[in-house]
Amino acid sequence: xxxxxxxxxxxxxxxxxxxxxxxxxxxxxxxxxxxxxxxxxxxxxxxxxxxxxxxxxxxxxxxxxxxxxxxxxxxxxxxxxxxxxxxxxxxxxxxxxxxxxxxxxxxxxxxxxxxxxxxxxxxxxxxxxxxxxxxxxxxxxxxxxxxxxxxxxxxxxxxxxxxxxxxxxxxxxxxxxxxxxxxxxxxxxxxxxxxxxxxxxxxxxxxxxxxxxxxxxxxxxxxxxxxxxxxxxxxxxxxxxxxxxxxxxxxxxxxxxxxxxxxxxxxxxxxxxxxxxxxxxxxxxxxxxxxxxxxxxxxxxxxxxxxxxxxxxxxxxxxxxxxxxxxxxxxx
Amino acid sequence: xxxxxxxxxxxxxxxxxxxxxxxxxxxxxxxxxxxxxxxxxxxxxxxxxxxxxxxxxxxxxxxxxxxxxxxxxxxxxxxxxxxxxxxxxxxxxxxxxxxxxxxxxxxxxxxxxxxxxxxxxxxxxxxxxxxxxxxxxxxxxxxxxxxxxxxxxxxxxxxxxxxxxxxxxxxxxxxxxxxxxxxxxxxxxxxxxxxxxxxxxxxxxxxxxxxxxxxxxxxxxxxxxxxxxxxxxxxxxxxxxxxxxxxxxxxxxxxxxxxxxxxxxxxxxxxxxxxxxxxxxxxxxxxxxx
Numbered sequence: 276x277x278x279x280x281x282x283x284x285x286x287x288x289x290x291x292x293x294x295x296x297x298x299x300x301x302x303x304x305x306x307x308x309x310x311x312x313x314x315x316x317x318x319x320x321x322x323x324x325x326x327x328x329x330x331x332x333x334x335x336x337x338x339x340x341x342x343x344x345x346x347x348x349x350x351x352x353x354x355x356x357x358x359x360x361x362x363x364x365x366x367x368x369x370x371x372x373x374x375x376x377x378x379x380x381x382x383x384x385x386x387x388x389x390x391x392x393x394x395x396x397x398x399x400x401x402x403x404x405x406x407x408x409x410x411x412x413x414x415x416x417x418x419x420x421x422x423x424x425x426x427x428x429x430x431x432x433x434x435x436x437x438x439x440x441x442x443x444x445x446x447x448x449x450x451x452x453x454x455x456x457x458x459x460x461x462x463x464x465x466x467x468x469x470x471x472x473x474x475x476x477x478x479x480x481x482x483x484x485x486x487x488x489x490x491x492x493x494x495x496x497x498x499x500x501x502x503x504x505x506x507x508x509x510x511x512x513x514x515x516x517x518x519x520x521x522x523x524x525x526x527x528x529x530x531x532x533x534x535x536x537x538x539x540x541x542x543x544x545x546x547x548x549x550x551x552x553x554x555x556x557x558x559x560x561x562x563x564x565x566x567x568x569x570x571x572x573x574x575x576x577x578x579x580x581x582x583x584x585x586x587x588x589x590x591x592x593x594x595x596x597x598x599x600x601x602x603x604x605x606x607x
Numbered sequence: 608x609x610x611x612x613x614x615x616x617x618x619x620x621x622x623x624x625x626x627x628x629x630x631x632x633x634x635x636x637x638x639x640x641x642x643x644x645x646x647x648x649x650x651x652x653x654x655x656x657x658x659x660x661x662x663x664x665x666x667x668x669x670x671x672x673x674x675x676x677x678x679x680x681x682x683x684x685x686x687x688x689x690x691x692x693x694x695x696x697x698x699x700x701x702x703x704x705x706x707x708x709x710x711x712x713x714x715x716x717x718x719x720x721x722x723x724x725x726x727x728x729x730x731x732x733x734x735x736x737x738x739x740x741x742x743x744x745x746x747x748x749x750x751x752x753x754x755x756x757x758x759x760x761x762x763x764x765x766x767x768x769x770x771x772x773x774x775x776x777x778x779x780x781x782x783x784x785x786x787x788x789x790x791x792x793x794x795x796x797x798x799x800x801x802x803x804x805x806x807x808x809x810x811x812x813x814x815x816x817x818x819x820x821x822x823x824x825x826x827x828x829x830x831x832x833x834x835x836x837x838x839x840x841x842x843x844x845x846x847x848x849x850x851x852x853x854x855x856x857x858x859x860x861x862x863x864x865x866x867x868x869x870x871x872x873x874x875x876x877x878x879x880x881x882x883x884x885x886x887x888x889x890x891x892x893x894x895x896x897x
Contacts, residue, residue, distance in 0.1 A: 391709035
């Protein structure tokens with residue numbers, strides 16, 4: 276090779292020049308880095324969706340002669356499936372986003388990627404938008420398929436329906452609730468990832484934080500998203516147990532009330548009653564009634580949107596925190 | 608021909624720092640750093656461990672914001688941190704694809720030539736390459752992005768002696784072809800002889816000396832002679848060492864005056880880069896103790 280040809284090659288070298296790094300490039304990077312995580316999760320979710328839709332189809336097709344179904348195991352499997360909504364948010368949080376930034380910090384690769392022609396913020400926006408979009412699609416698809424399955428299973432049953440709409444499995448499987456959890460998990464994992472910069476620590480904190488938030492909201496806040504209605508009825512020892520829930524309503528509290536409907540402690544005055552009828556009569560004579568605080572069935576959808584809202588607001592806050600943190604924290 | 612290839616403004620500044628300061632919590636890692644690095648230079652950023660080399664470089668590369676003063680580089684900057692990080696599950700080819708995707712300017716042939724030069728396999732995951740090979744991938748990525756300023760933090764650290772020489776030679780040839788400015792930090796001064804033509808000497812977060820290397824070295828002389836308390840020529844004593852019957856002085860000659868001629872028992876020696884750096888660092892250490 277002579278000097279002349281070398282010079283020619285250098286000057287004619289195909290130096291690609293552009294004005295900016297585009298979304299396609301961020302998409303390439305995101306896919307190249309996370310393809311196995313994305314594919315693994317997607318395969319499982321698509322599998323569950325397929326099984327759920329298969330169950331739904333089966334329940335629809337055999338609604339008239341459901342006696343021939345092996346119902347108990349059938350319902351068991353479908354109830355097991357119904358637990359997967361809880362799992363998706365956790366998987367996204369712990370395995371997608373909790374290592375996302377911390378692994379870059381640990382392996383120092385953030386210095387590589389942020390010293391190319393794109394800023395850390397633009398890199399972060401790209402990752403959030405692309406992975407977030409996949410998260411939303413997976414969560415919404417899973418929720419839709421599971422709700423479809425539950426509706427079909429309920430429709431195929433004549434007595435006590437297997438999925439009460441306000442029960443946790445059914446309530447939380449709704450697509451908007453699913454999206455809320457997944458988005459929250461996404462943002463929670465990312466925030467811990469940015470703050471701790473340690474993958475294992477971030478994964479552990481995310482796991483704990485996710486369940487804690489879910490528990491607090493579903494156990495302590497959800498019953499009071501709206502003021503429950505109170506229904507006061509004369510004492511009837513069978514009604515207490517059988518009335519609750521069969522109309523799709525959700526009983527959050529029940530007990531004894533005086534004639535004007537205020538909650539009272541149960542009195543033992545009637546404990547000496549000899550027969551059941553005497554007991555009921557004694558209760559009535561003492562002016563005692565039973566009450567039930569409940570949410571009517573038509574509140575279901577607004578409750579589900581409220582739950583989505585709670586987690587969406589949390590997610591937005593956590594994402595904002597992550598941006599501030601990444602921009603402010605020293606990268607080295 | 609050379610004059611045509613050279614940038615029109617030969618005195619253009621590639622990297623500039625003005626009263627630059629950076630602190631971590633209350634401790635200043637860098638203070639009052641002021642220098643202008645002319646374009647096309649190969650500058651060595653030298654200092655003891657913990658002198659603030661990495662901090663200065665990350666601020667100059669724009670990865671870290673300064674707490675006071677200002678810093679800036681003209682044009683595009685490529686920075687390779689001292690760990691030479693690469694994505695472990697990316698192959699060397701993937702790393703180049705990353706470079707092509709994430710840079711607005713990308714010279715694929717140049718990057719591939721670098722990898723070929725050091726015989727790095729393109730299809731093997733970087734995690735399975737040796738530390739030295741990973742460093743070459745990181746260098747190829749930086750070279751391929753055709754930077755105006757290339758910043759390398761401890762580039763030679765995990766290379767074998769032969770690779771060190773080859774890397775510096777390749778870097779110089781890249782500088783010759785593209786006219787880029789190189790700023791590299793190191794505490795192994797000996798390897799910079801013949802490579803660097805500009806020196807930035809850091810100690811305890813402050814810039815001890817900075818300037819054209821030939822000029823700096825030309826203004827300093829080492830005298831060796833019989834035991835004496837004063838050197839044979841006027842100037843600032845940078846370093847003085849005494850044995851029982853011999854004294855050695857490193858003297859900074861006053862500016863704008865001809866070199867003094869010394870005779871008699873004194874021998875005069877020009878300083879090497881290593882002598883100069885060691886003398887300066889030694890002086891700060893003594894100063895810090897006093």
